[in-house]
Every structure is written in structure tokens, then in C-alpha cells.
Amino acid sequence: MLFRRDVLDRVVTGEVELAFRRWREAEVRSGGSVRTAVGIIEFGDVEIVTEQEITAADVRRAGFDSKGELLESLRQGEDRRIHRIGIRFAGTDPRAELRNEAALSPRELDGEAARLIQIDARSKRGPWTRVVLRLIDQNPAVPARELAEALGRELPRFKSDVRRLKEYGLTESLEIGYRLSPRGQQVLAHLNASDPSTPG
Incomplete structure (x- = not known):
């Protein structure tokens, strides 16, 4: 479930507490959450409503300033029903703190390198982690x-690789493309220093 940045900022302040989507089937569940540019957004009640049941308070x-503006923002389709979703800011993304941890000790750097080596060793297509880190860098x-x-990778599979590195705090998503996080830069420098001859 995607949100515009201006909406996310208003969720953080508590100004926005509801979202409306027109879906065939609910794409989120109550109690679930999503990681966003501002942190974790948690979902409350997820209900199917009609246009008539949307109140001025909901708007x-x-x-939104008006019900008309809200309805205009929804995807159209006769087979789609309007879902009203409670939303709230549930805190910063734990990966954000991890990404900014750049003062890693030699032992920690060795641990990060060992983890990437293990990922590469289990990969059926051969080593890829350092290749992707260098490419993004x-x-x-x-x-x-x-x-x-x-x-020479399919886009969905490449994005999956980058997301895996992101879980370890090594990459950051931008509006377009990616960049290495401070942690990722230090880990890559450590990898290059330990084996600069590795292609990538």
C-alpha cells in the first residue's frame, strides 16, 4: 500500500488517520503494517464502505477537503469496493538506525562480510552481493x-536482491534508484580492502 510523501508527513503528525482505497479484495489487514519513507505505518480497522457511508469526519x-476530492482520488472499476483503513504512525523504521551505524568495529565488519559471503555461497547463480553493492555505489x-x-537481471529479481541488502541496512531507496547507506559504504570499503581483486 503506497502513500504520497505529503500524506505520510501528515500521518506522522496525527493529522491523517484514515486512508481509502478501491480494491477488489482488501490488500492489507488490521494489525498489519508497512515500511515507508517516514517509518512504520500500522493499519487499524479495515472496512468495506459505500460512498454514502463516508462521512464528513472521514473526509x-x-x-481531504471534500468527499468529491476523496472519491476522485480512488481507482475506478465496477468490480472494486471502497475500503476504509485506519492508519497510524508506529515509529521509525529499525533499518534507518541500522543504516546510519557507520562506526563499525573490525569485528563487526568481519561479521558483515561473513554474512554476505554466506549469502553468496548459498546462491545458485554465484556471488552477487558485492557486485550489487559496487554497482549501486x-x-x-x-x-x-x-x-x-x-x-543482465530481470527487474523484479534485481529489486529483490536490493531489498535483501536493505534488510541489513546496506542500501537506501531514493525517489529514483538507490544509494549505499553509511553502513553500506563502510562494509563495501572493508570488502574491497580485504579482496580488491574480486570483480564487480
């Missing part, structure tokens, strides 16, 4: 499709 809590803010093409 305000969703951040050399091409920040380049569209993911171009990066995937440079490696």
Missing part, C-alpha cells in the same frame, strides 16, 4: 531498470 481524517540515483539491465 477530514483522510486529509558507482551509480546512485540511477533507475533500477537500468541497473538490472547492466547486470
